[in-house]
Amino acid sequence: MPGSSSTLLHNPAGLAIDASDTLYITDSQNHRIQKYAIGATSGTTVASQVPGACVNPSYLFVPNDVLVDSNGNIYVSDTGCQRIRLWTTGAVNGTAIAGTGK
Amino acid sequence: MICSGTAGPLLNEFYSPIGIARDSSTGAIYIADSVNNRIVKYSVGSSSGTVEAGGNGAGISTNQLNQPNAVYFDASSNSLIIANTLANNIVRWNLGASVGTVIAGSTSGASGSTSDLLYEPKDVTMDSQGNLYVADYRNNRIQFFRSGQTNGTTIAGISGGSISEQLSSPFSVALDSKLNLYVADWNNHRVQKYLRF
Numbered sequence: 001m002p003g004s005s006s007t008l009l010h011n012p013a014g015l016a017i018d019a020s021d022t023l024y025i026t027d028s029q030n031h032r033i034q035k036y037a038i039g040a041t042s043g044t045t046v047a048s049q050v051p052g053a054c055v056n057p058s059y060l061f062v063p064n065d066v067l068v069d070s071n072g073n074i075y076v077s078d079t080g081c082q083r084i085r086l087w088t089t090g091a092v093n094g095t096a097i098a099g100t101g102k
Numbered sequence: 103m104i105c106s107g108t109a110g111p112l113l114n115e116f117y118s119p120i121g122i123a124r125d126s127s128t129g130a131i132y133i134a135d136s137v138n139n140r141i142v143k144y145s146v147g148s149s150s151g152t153v154e155a156g157g158n159g160a161g162i163s164t165n166q167l168n169q170p171n172a173v174y175f176d177a178s179s180n181s182l183i184i185a186n187t188l189a190n191n192i193v194r195w196n197l198g199a200s201v202g203t204v205i206a207g208s209t210s211g212a213s214g215s216t217s218d219l220l221y222e223p224k225d226v227t228m229d230s231q232g233n234l235y236v237a238d239y240r241n242n243r244i245q246f247f248r249s250g251q252t253n254g255t256t257i258a259g260i261s262g263g264s265i266s267e268q269l270s271s272p273f274s275v276a277l278d279s280k281l282n283l284y285v286a287d288w289n290n291h292r293v294q295k296y297l298r299f
Contacts, residue, residue: 001291002291003291007290007294008291009292010291011193011273011288011291012186012273012274012286012287012290012292012293013273013274013286013288014120014121014225014286015274015275015276015286015293016276017117017214017276017277017278017284017287018178019280021278021279021280023276023278023284023293024209025286025293026286036293041238044154057158064119064120064121065120065274066120066122067122067123068122069124069126069129070126075122075124075131076122077120077121077122077133078119079118079119079120082108082109082110082116082117082118082119083116083119083270084113084116084119084122084131084133084144096125097144098114098116098131098133098144098148098149098151099114099116100110100112100114100115100118100247
């Protein structure tokens with residue numbers, strides 16, 4: 001069943017796994033990126049939709065893929081906003097790094 | 103939709119960008135710009151991209167893609183492995199090349215469920231041996247292609263459904279350091295893990 005609690009997902013669309021085997025999931029219809037440590041049954045949100053619109057660098061709308069580099073930076077394809085966004089390691093807020101969609 | 107970005111065909115625009123890959127040696131990212139039928143490269147700090155693959159309209163000619171949903175960067179061969187979704191195949195595109203080569207699925211764009219065909223593959227990844235793992239979305243299965251082979255083996259998903267042996271619209275695949283396979287089981291709202299094949 002779909003849901004938005006920390007143990008549920010709604011149309012998970014993209015996956016990434018870092019060097020420590022931590023799993024990152026684009027939880028597309030919840031407009032967020034969830035992070036799961038090995039064996040965890042619940043996720044923590046590392047990027048999510050903030051109030052506003054696509055022009056907000058931290059906004060997400062139906063993200064579809066996620067990529068994590070060796071420094072822990074998180075790249076997200078924000079399909080609904082026609083942009084690529086970046087959350088640098090530990091950052092609360094994202095940055096739009098490609099695409100002018102608004 | 104409460105918010106939708108403005109899509110476009112310019113080199114600083116996307117139309118439904120989906121898959122992302124990265125070349126860790128340069129930091130460049132590659133984006134499957136699906137409805138623009140192309141893979142676009144952004145170098146670090148660039149505000150505009152360059153077309154790396156496709157961009158010649160939707161089609162099955164060797165210089166075309168058809169709504170590619172995912173891209174994987176293969177550092178060992180300096181090429182892109184592309185889930186060419188609506189052409190029902192997987193394409194290898196060497197960086198700098200003007201054409202790609204179908205390495206799995208139909209060269210004519212035909213869909214199907216036999217071992218040599220795919221039906222709207224949504225994602226592809228590769229292990230260090232060059233074996234491919236494909237999220238064969240409309241066939242509700244994960245196909246494994248040994249390096250260089252065009253007949254695949256189904257390693258996950260026996261049919262569409264929600265019991266643990268089944269997948270429903272698998273959207274993405276990923277491998278961990280031990281080659282365990284993770285599948286984004288989109289329509290079952292879960293991620294499934296399979297021990298190393």
